[in-house]
Amino acid sequence: MSERKLRILVGKPGLDGHDRGAKIIARAFRDAGFEVIYTGLHQTPDQIVSAAIQEDVDCIGLSILSGAHNTLLPKVCDLLKEKKAEEIVVFCGGVIPEDDIPGLKAAGIREVFTPGASTDQIVAWVKSTIAPL
Protein backbone atom coordinates (compact mmCIF):
# COMPACT_ATOMS: atom_id res chain seq x y z
CA MET A 1 0.00 0.00 0.00
CA SER A 2 2.93 2.29 0.44
CA GLU A 3 4.70 4.00 -2.38
CA ARG A 4 7.39 6.64 -2.17
CA LYS A 5 6.22 10.01 -3.39
CA LEU A 6 8.95 12.18 -4.87
CA ARG A 7 9.39 15.63 -3.34
CA ILE A 8 11.22 18.61 -4.75
CA LEU A 9 11.83 22.14 -3.50
CA VAL A 10 11.63 24.86 -6.13
CA GLY A 11 12.75 28.34 -5.23
CA LYS A 12 14.55 31.38 -6.36
CA PRO A 13 17.51 32.73 -4.45
CA GLY A 14 18.77 36.25 -4.95
CA LEU A 15 17.32 39.68 -5.06
CA ASP A 16 15.79 40.08 -8.49
CA GLY A 17 12.02 39.87 -8.50
CA HIS A 18 11.01 37.57 -11.28
CA ASP A 19 9.68 34.08 -10.65
CA ARG A 20 8.25 33.05 -14.00
CA GLY A 21 10.94 30.44 -14.57
CA ALA A 22 10.52 28.94 -11.12
CA LYS A 23 6.76 28.76 -11.52
CA ILE A 24 7.04 26.95 -14.84
CA ILE A 25 9.41 24.43 -13.29
CA ALA A 26 7.06 23.94 -10.33
CA ARG A 27 4.13 23.27 -12.64
CA ALA A 28 6.11 20.79 -14.72
CA PHE A 29 7.09 18.76 -11.66
CA ARG A 30 3.57 18.79 -10.28
CA ASP A 31 2.32 17.51 -13.63
CA ALA A 32 4.93 14.77 -13.43
CA GLY A 33 3.43 13.65 -10.09
CA PHE A 34 5.91 15.28 -7.72
CA GLU A 35 5.06 17.11 -4.53
CA VAL A 36 6.59 20.51 -5.14
CA ILE A 37 7.45 22.72 -2.20
CA TYR A 38 7.38 26.14 -3.75
CA THR A 39 9.16 28.74 -1.66
CA GLY A 40 8.96 31.70 -4.00
CA LEU A 41 11.33 34.61 -4.34
CA HIS A 42 14.23 36.14 -2.45
CA GLN A 43 15.46 33.08 -0.63
CA THR A 44 18.75 33.04 1.21
CA PRO A 45 20.82 29.85 0.93
CA ASP A 46 20.19 29.24 4.65
CA GLN A 47 16.44 29.40 4.18
CA ILE A 48 16.57 27.10 1.17
CA VAL A 49 18.61 24.46 2.93
CA SER A 50 16.59 24.55 6.15
CA ALA A 51 13.36 24.27 4.19
CA ALA A 52 14.73 21.38 2.13
CA ILE A 53 15.66 19.51 5.30
CA GLN A 54 12.38 20.13 7.09
CA GLU A 55 10.47 19.06 4.00
CA ASP A 56 12.73 16.04 3.40
CA VAL A 57 12.95 16.63 -0.34
CA ASP A 58 14.90 14.50 -2.80
CA CYS A 59 15.93 17.42 -4.89
CA ILE A 60 16.31 21.20 -4.96
CA GLY A 61 15.68 23.11 -8.19
CA LEU A 62 16.83 26.71 -8.18
CA SER A 63 15.99 29.30 -10.75
CA ILE A 64 18.49 32.09 -10.94
CA LEU A 65 18.88 35.16 -13.10
CA SER A 66 20.61 37.60 -10.87
CA GLY A 67 24.20 37.01 -11.82
CA ALA A 68 24.92 36.09 -8.21
CA HIS A 69 24.90 32.40 -9.10
CA ASN A 70 28.62 31.98 -8.48
CA THR A 71 28.20 32.82 -4.80
CA LEU A 72 24.63 31.75 -3.96
CA LEU A 73 24.63 28.30 -5.56
CA PRO A 74 27.88 27.00 -4.05
CA LYS A 75 26.67 28.32 -0.69
CA VAL A 76 23.60 26.07 -0.91
CA CYS A 77 25.83 23.06 -1.59
CA ASP A 78 28.18 23.97 1.27
CA LEU A 79 25.31 24.27 3.73
CA LEU A 80 23.90 20.92 2.64
CA LYS A 81 27.30 19.35 3.30
CA GLU A 82 27.53 21.09 6.65
CA LYS A 83 24.16 19.63 7.63
CA LYS A 84 25.09 16.20 6.26
CA ALA A 85 22.35 16.41 3.66
CA GLU A 86 24.51 16.38 0.55
CA GLU A 87 22.54 13.48 -0.93
CA ILE A 88 19.86 16.02 -1.82
CA VAL A 89 20.39 16.66 -5.53
CA VAL A 90 20.73 20.33 -6.50
CA PHE A 91 20.27 21.66 -10.01
CA CYS A 92 19.76 25.12 -11.37
CA GLY A 93 18.25 26.79 -14.37
CA GLY A 94 18.72 30.24 -15.74
CA VAL A 95 20.88 32.44 -17.86
CA ILE A 96 24.30 31.18 -16.82
CA PRO A 97 27.45 31.83 -18.84
CA GLU A 98 29.02 28.70 -20.31
CA ASP A 99 32.30 29.49 -18.59
CA ASP A 100 30.77 29.38 -15.11
CA ILE A 101 29.27 25.90 -15.45
CA PRO A 102 32.38 23.82 -14.63
CA GLY A 103 32.93 25.84 -11.44
CA LEU A 104 29.33 25.36 -10.34
CA LYS A 105 29.53 21.62 -10.96
CA ALA A 106 32.76 21.39 -9.02
CA ALA A 107 30.96 23.14 -6.15
CA GLY A 108 28.29 20.44 -6.08
CA ILE A 109 25.56 21.66 -8.46
CA ARG A 110 24.71 18.46 -10.29
CA GLU A 111 23.35 20.01 -13.47
CA VAL A 112 22.90 23.43 -15.01
CA PHE A 113 20.01 23.96 -17.41
CA THR A 114 20.32 26.95 -19.68
CA PRO A 115 17.22 28.54 -21.28
CA GLY A 116 17.20 26.10 -24.23
CA ALA A 117 16.33 23.10 -22.00
CA SER A 118 12.73 21.86 -22.05
CA THR A 119 10.84 21.09 -18.84
CA ASP A 120 10.47 17.48 -20.04
CA GLN A 121 14.23 17.20 -20.21
CA ILE A 122 14.62 18.59 -16.72
CA VAL A 123 11.98 16.28 -15.23
CA ALA A 124 13.52 13.26 -16.95
CA TRP A 125 16.96 14.19 -15.68
CA VAL A 126 15.72 14.54 -12.09
CA LYS A 127 13.89 11.22 -12.21
CA SER A 128 16.99 9.42 -13.42
CA THR A 129 19.32 11.19 -11.01
CA ILE A 130 17.72 11.06 -7.58
CA ALA A 131 18.60 7.98 -5.60
CA PRO A 132 15.75 5.78 -4.36
CA LEU A 133 15.10 6.10 -0.64
Next chain:
Amino acid sequence: MSLYERILAGDIRAAARLMRNIDDNLPSSRSDLQELFPHTGGAFLIGVTGPPGAGKSTLVDQITAAYRKRGKRVGVVAIDPTSPFTGGAILGDRIRMNRHADDEGVFIRSLATRGHMGGLSRSTADVANVMDAMGMDVVIIETVGVGQDEVDIVRLAHTTLVVMVPGMGDDIQAIKAGILEIGDLFVVNKADRDGADRTARELSMMLEMNKYAEGAWRPPVLKTEAQRNVGVDELVESMENHRQWLVNSGEINLLLKEKNAALFQTLLKERLFAEVYGRIEEDGRFGEILDGMLSRRQDPYSAVEQILAERLKS
Protein backbone atom coordinates in the same frame (compact mmCIF):
# COMPACT_ATOMS: atom_id res chain seq x y z
CA MET B 1 19.76 4.41 16.23
CA SER B 2 16.16 4.24 15.11
CA LEU B 3 14.29 7.30 13.96
CA TYR B 4 12.35 7.81 17.17
CA GLU B 5 15.51 7.77 19.29
CA ARG B 6 17.13 10.30 17.02
CA ILE B 7 14.02 12.48 17.14
CA LEU B 8 13.96 12.44 20.93
CA ALA B 9 17.63 13.43 20.82
CA GLY B 10 16.67 16.48 18.76
CA ASP B 11 17.62 15.30 15.27
CA ILE B 12 15.71 17.41 12.73
CA ARG B 13 16.47 15.21 9.75
CA ALA B 14 15.14 12.15 11.55
CA ALA B 15 11.90 13.99 12.30
CA ALA B 16 11.55 15.07 8.69
CA ARG B 17 12.17 11.51 7.50
CA LEU B 18 9.63 10.00 9.88
CA MET B 19 7.06 12.50 8.62
CA ARG B 20 7.75 11.28 5.12
CA ASN B 21 7.50 7.65 6.16
CA ILE B 22 4.16 8.44 7.78
CA ASP B 23 2.95 10.21 4.65
CA ASP B 24 4.07 7.28 2.50
CA ASN B 25 2.39 4.87 4.92
CA LEU B 26 5.51 2.82 5.61
CA PRO B 27 4.84 0.06 8.17
CA SER B 28 8.01 1.05 10.07
CA SER B 29 6.49 4.47 10.80
CA ARG B 30 4.00 2.83 13.13
CA SER B 31 6.65 1.48 15.46
CA ASP B 32 8.33 4.89 15.62
CA LEU B 33 4.97 6.50 16.39
CA GLN B 34 4.34 3.92 19.10
CA GLU B 35 7.55 4.93 20.81
CA LEU B 36 6.90 8.65 20.44
CA PHE B 37 3.34 8.57 21.75
CA PRO B 38 4.28 8.69 25.45
CA HIS B 39 6.26 11.85 24.68
CA THR B 40 3.27 13.68 23.22
CA GLY B 41 0.46 15.67 24.78
CA GLY B 42 2.45 18.76 25.68
CA ALA B 43 1.76 20.87 22.61
CA PHE B 44 -1.07 23.35 22.13
CA LEU B 45 -2.68 22.49 18.79
CA ILE B 46 -4.19 25.37 16.85
CA GLY B 47 -6.26 24.78 13.72
CA VAL B 48 -6.55 27.49 11.08
CA THR B 49 -9.25 27.08 8.46
CA GLY B 50 -11.07 29.30 5.97
CA PRO B 51 -11.32 29.81 2.22
CA PRO B 52 -8.30 30.00 -0.09
CA GLY B 53 -6.81 33.47 -0.23
CA ALA B 54 -8.29 34.59 3.09
CA GLY B 55 -4.79 35.06 4.46
CA LYS B 56 -4.40 31.87 6.51
CA SER B 57 -0.72 31.36 5.72
CA THR B 58 0.08 35.02 6.32
CA LEU B 59 -1.72 34.82 9.65
CA VAL B 60 0.08 31.59 10.58
CA ASP B 61 3.35 33.38 9.87
CA GLN B 62 2.39 36.21 12.24
CA ILE B 63 1.07 33.89 14.95
CA THR B 64 4.35 31.99 14.71
CA ALA B 65 6.29 35.23 15.17
CA ALA B 66 4.12 36.18 18.15
CA TYR B 67 4.74 32.86 19.90
CA ARG B 68 8.45 33.06 19.13
CA LYS B 69 8.49 36.42 20.90
CA ARG B 70 7.01 34.66 23.90
CA GLY B 71 9.87 32.17 23.75
CA LYS B 72 7.76 29.26 22.50
CA ARG B 73 8.87 26.68 19.95
CA VAL B 74 6.45 26.44 17.05
CA GLY B 75 5.61 23.68 14.60
CA VAL B 76 3.54 24.37 11.50
CA VAL B 77 1.72 21.83 9.35
CA ALA B 78 0.34 23.34 6.14
CA ILE B 79 -1.87 21.30 3.86
CA ASP B 80 -2.55 21.89 0.17
CA PRO B 81 -4.51 19.79 -2.33
CA THR B 82 -3.10 17.02 -4.49
CA SER B 83 -4.04 17.18 -8.16
CA PRO B 84 -6.40 14.26 -8.79
CA PHE B 85 -5.13 14.03 -12.35
CA THR B 86 -1.39 13.80 -11.85
CA GLY B 87 -1.00 12.89 -8.18
CA GLY B 88 1.33 15.86 -7.90
CA ALA B 89 0.89 18.96 -5.80
CA ILE B 90 2.25 22.45 -5.46
CA LEU B 91 2.67 23.25 -1.79
CA GLY B 92 3.00 27.02 -1.56
CA ASP B 93 2.19 27.98 2.02
CA ARG B 94 5.86 28.35 2.93
CA ILE B 95 6.09 31.40 0.66
CA ARG B 96 4.45 33.43 3.44
CA MET B 97 6.60 31.91 6.17
CA ASN B 98 10.10 32.08 4.73
CA ARG B 99 11.46 34.35 7.44
CA HIS B 100 11.09 31.48 9.94
CA ALA B 101 12.82 28.90 7.74
CA ASP B 102 16.21 29.16 9.40
CA ASP B 103 14.94 29.76 12.93
CA GLU B 104 15.76 26.63 14.93
CA GLY B 105 12.74 27.19 17.12
CA VAL B 106 10.40 26.69 14.17
CA PHE B 107 9.70 23.58 12.11
CA ILE B 108 7.43 23.88 9.08
CA ARG B 109 6.12 20.95 7.10
CA SER B 110 3.98 21.09 3.94
CA LEU B 111 1.67 18.17 3.28
CA ALA B 112 -0.45 17.26 0.27
CA THR B 113 -3.93 15.79 0.73
CA ARG B 114 -3.16 12.75 -1.47
CA GLY B 115 -6.86 12.22 -2.07
CA HIS B 116 -7.91 12.50 1.56
CA MET B 117 -11.10 14.50 2.22
CA GLY B 118 -12.07 16.73 5.10
CA GLY B 119 -9.40 19.42 4.82
CA LEU B 120 -6.42 17.49 6.19
CA SER B 121 -4.11 14.80 4.86
CA ARG B 122 -4.34 11.27 6.26
CA SER B 123 -1.00 11.90 7.92
CA THR B 124 -1.76 15.21 9.64
CA ALA B 125 -2.54 13.95 13.15
CA ASP B 126 0.57 11.77 13.19
CA VAL B 127 2.82 14.51 11.82
CA ALA B 128 1.47 16.84 14.51
CA ASN B 129 2.29 14.14 17.07
CA VAL B 130 5.88 14.01 15.83
CA MET B 131 6.17 17.79 16.28
CA ASP B 132 4.66 17.43 19.73
CA ALA B 133 7.26 14.78 20.62
CA MET B 134 9.99 17.06 19.21
CA GLY B 135 9.07 19.46 21.99
CA MET B 136 7.12 22.07 20.07
CA ASP B 137 5.05 24.16 22.49
CA VAL B 138 2.59 25.15 19.82
CA VAL B 139 1.62 23.30 16.64
CA ILE B 140 -0.37 25.29 14.09
CA ILE B 141 -2.27 23.37 11.44
CA GLU B 142 -3.42 25.18 8.29
CA THR B 143 -6.15 23.25 6.48
CA VAL B 144 -6.62 23.07 2.72
CA GLY B 145 -9.45 25.56 2.85
CA VAL B 146 -11.38 24.50 -0.22
CA GLY B 147 -13.89 22.07 1.21
CA GLN B 148 -17.37 22.73 2.45
CA ASP B 149 -16.84 20.32 5.30
CA GLU B 150 -13.51 20.94 6.93
CA VAL B 151 -14.60 19.32 10.14
CA ASP B 152 -11.62 17.06 10.78
CA ILE B 153 -9.61 19.93 12.18
CA VAL B 154 -12.06 20.31 15.07
CA ARG B 155 -11.24 16.81 16.23
CA LEU B 156 -7.51 17.42 16.00
CA ALA B 157 -6.94 20.94 17.31
CA HIS B 158 -7.53 22.29 20.80
CA THR B 159 -8.50 25.65 19.39
CA THR B 160 -9.89 26.22 15.89
CA LEU B 161 -9.67 29.56 14.12
CA VAL B 162 -11.98 30.34 11.22
CA VAL B 163 -10.51 33.00 8.95
CA MET B 164 -12.86 35.07 6.81
CA VAL B 165 -12.58 38.23 4.76
CA PRO B 166 -14.79 41.31 4.43
CA GLY B 167 -17.91 40.56 2.42
CA MET B 168 -18.17 36.96 3.54
CA GLY B 169 -20.43 37.48 6.51
CA ASP B 170 -23.48 38.14 4.39
CA ASP B 171 -22.83 35.00 2.41
CA ILE B 172 -25.46 32.42 3.26
CA GLN B 173 -22.97 29.72 2.21
CA ALA B 174 -21.06 30.33 5.40
CA ILE B 175 -24.02 29.18 7.44
CA LYS B 176 -24.77 26.24 5.22
CA ALA B 177 -21.22 25.01 5.35
CA GLY B 178 -21.47 24.71 9.10
CA ILE B 179 -18.58 27.08 9.50
CA LEU B 180 -20.31 28.80 12.39
CA GLU B 181 -20.21 25.59 14.39
CA ILE B 182 -16.55 24.73 13.96
CA GLY B 183 -14.85 27.95 15.08
CA ASP B 184 -13.70 28.65 18.62
CA LEU B 185 -12.57 32.02 17.29
CA PHE B 186 -13.54 33.93 14.19
CA VAL B 187 -11.17 36.25 12.41
CA VAL B 188 -12.12 38.81 9.81
CA ASN B 189 -8.75 39.23 8.10
CA LYS B 190 -7.90 41.93 5.55
CA ALA B 191 -9.53 44.42 7.88
CA ASP B 192 -7.86 47.12 5.81
CA ARG B 193 -10.53 46.46 3.23
CA ASP B 194 -13.99 48.00 3.07
CA GLY B 195 -16.75 46.23 4.91
CA ALA B 196 -14.68 44.57 7.64
CA ASP B 197 -16.77 46.07 10.43
CA ARG B 198 -19.97 45.06 8.76
CA THR B 199 -18.79 41.50 8.23
CA ALA B 200 -17.64 41.26 11.84
CA ARG B 201 -21.00 42.58 13.05
CA GLU B 202 -22.97 40.16 10.92
CA LEU B 203 -20.84 37.27 12.03
CA SER B 204 -21.38 38.21 15.66
CA MET B 205 -25.12 38.40 15.05
CA MET B 206 -25.23 34.99 13.48
CA LEU B 207 -23.15 33.53 16.29
CA GLU B 208 -25.50 34.99 18.88
CA MET B 209 -28.25 32.90 17.33
CA ASN B 210 -26.39 29.77 18.44
CA LYS B 211 -27.57 28.36 21.75
CA TYR B 212 -25.00 28.54 24.52
CA ALA B 213 -25.21 26.70 27.80
CA GLU B 214 -24.27 28.36 31.09
CA GLY B 215 -20.50 28.90 31.21
CA ALA B 216 -20.05 27.82 27.60
CA TRP B 217 -17.37 29.36 25.41
CA ARG B 218 -18.74 32.15 23.23
CA PRO B 219 -16.60 32.45 20.11
CA PRO B 220 -15.28 36.00 19.75
CA VAL B 221 -15.02 37.76 16.40
CA LEU B 222 -11.72 39.57 15.86
CA LYS B 223 -10.37 41.74 13.08
CA THR B 224 -6.83 41.39 11.79
CA GLU B 225 -4.56 42.68 9.07
CA ALA B 226 -2.20 39.74 8.78
CA GLN B 227 -0.07 41.45 6.17
CA ARG B 228 0.71 44.42 8.41
CA ASN B 229 0.62 42.46 11.68
CA VAL B 230 -2.36 44.36 13.08
CA GLY B 231 -4.55 42.62 15.65
CA VAL B 232 -2.36 39.54 15.91
CA ASP B 233 -1.35 39.99 19.55
CA GLU B 234 -5.02 40.31 20.48
CA LEU B 235 -5.73 37.17 18.49
CA VAL B 236 -3.02 35.20 20.30
CA GLU B 237 -4.34 36.54 23.60
CA SER B 238 -7.80 35.31 22.67
CA MET B 239 -6.53 31.87 21.70
CA GLU B 240 -4.76 31.62 25.02
CA ASN B 241 -8.02 32.60 26.73
CA HIS B 242 -9.77 29.76 24.97
CA ARG B 243 -7.07 27.37 26.03
CA GLN B 244 -7.41 28.56 29.61
CA TRP B 245 -11.17 28.17 29.42
CA LEU B 246 -10.76 24.59 28.20
CA VAL B 247 -8.76 23.79 31.30
CA ASN B 248 -10.80 25.76 33.82
CA SER B 249 -14.15 24.47 32.61
CA GLY B 250 -12.96 20.87 32.43
CA GLU B 251 -13.97 20.87 28.78
CA ILE B 252 -10.44 19.78 27.93
CA ASN B 253 -11.16 16.26 29.17
CA LEU B 254 -14.10 15.87 26.84
CA LEU B 255 -12.08 17.29 23.98
CA LEU B 256 -9.14 14.98 24.58
CA LYS B 257 -11.45 12.01 24.80
CA GLU B 258 -12.98 12.89 21.43
CA LYS B 259 -9.56 13.56 19.97
CA ASN B 260 -8.24 10.22 21.14
CA ALA B 261 -11.35 8.42 19.95
CA ALA B 262 -10.97 9.95 16.50
CA LEU B 263 -7.31 8.96 16.34
CA PHE B 264 -8.03 5.40 17.42
CA GLN B 265 -11.04 4.92 15.17
CA THR B 266 -9.21 6.21 12.14
CA LEU B 267 -6.28 3.94 12.80
CA LEU B 268 -8.47 0.90 13.35
CA LYS B 269 -10.48 1.54 10.20
CA GLU B 270 -7.39 2.00 8.14
CA ARG B 271 -5.55 -1.05 9.47
CA LEU B 272 -8.58 -3.34 9.26
CA PHE B 273 -9.26 -2.33 5.70
CA ALA B 274 -5.63 -2.65 4.67
CA GLU B 275 -5.40 -6.06 6.33
CA VAL B 276 -8.60 -7.59 4.96
CA TYR B 277 -8.56 -5.99 1.54
CA GLY B 278 -4.86 -6.67 1.09
CA ARG B 279 -5.48 -10.35 1.77
CA ILE B 280 -8.37 -10.84 -0.64
CA GLU B 281 -6.69 -8.85 -3.33
CA GLU B 282 -3.59 -10.97 -3.06
CA ASP B 283 -5.30 -14.35 -2.98
CA GLY B 284 -7.59 -13.53 -5.91
CA ARG B 285 -10.84 -13.41 -3.98
CA PHE B 286 -11.40 -9.78 -4.84
CA GLY B 287 -11.12 -10.56 -8.56
CA GLU B 288 -13.61 -13.41 -8.20
CA ILE B 289 -16.08 -11.18 -6.40
CA LEU B 290 -15.80 -8.57 -9.14
CA ASP B 291 -16.40 -11.21 -11.82
CA GLY B 292 -19.37 -12.51 -9.87
CA MET B 293 -20.85 -9.05 -9.55
CA LEU B 294 -20.49 -8.43 -13.25
CA SER B 295 -22.58 -11.49 -14.09
CA ARG B 296 -24.87 -10.82 -11.14
CA ARG B 297 -24.07 -14.25 -9.66
CA GLN B 298 -22.56 -12.56 -6.67
CA ASP B 299 -23.93 -9.65 -4.71
CA PRO B 300 -21.46 -7.42 -2.83
CA TYR B 301 -23.48 -7.46 0.39
CA SER B 302 -23.16 -11.15 1.10
CA ALA B 303 -19.59 -11.19 -0.18
CA VAL B 304 -18.60 -8.66 2.47
CA GLU B 305 -20.53 -10.54 5.16
CA GLN B 306 -18.83 -13.78 4.22
CA ILE B 307 -15.34 -12.30 4.27
CA LEU B 308 -15.98 -10.64 7.61
CA ALA B 309 -17.27 -13.88 9.09
CA GLU B 310 -14.20 -15.77 7.90
CA ARG B 311 -11.75 -13.12 9.09
CA LEU B 312 -13.32 -12.66 12.49
CA LYS B 313 -13.30 -16.41 13.17
CA SER B 314 -9.61 -16.80 12.40
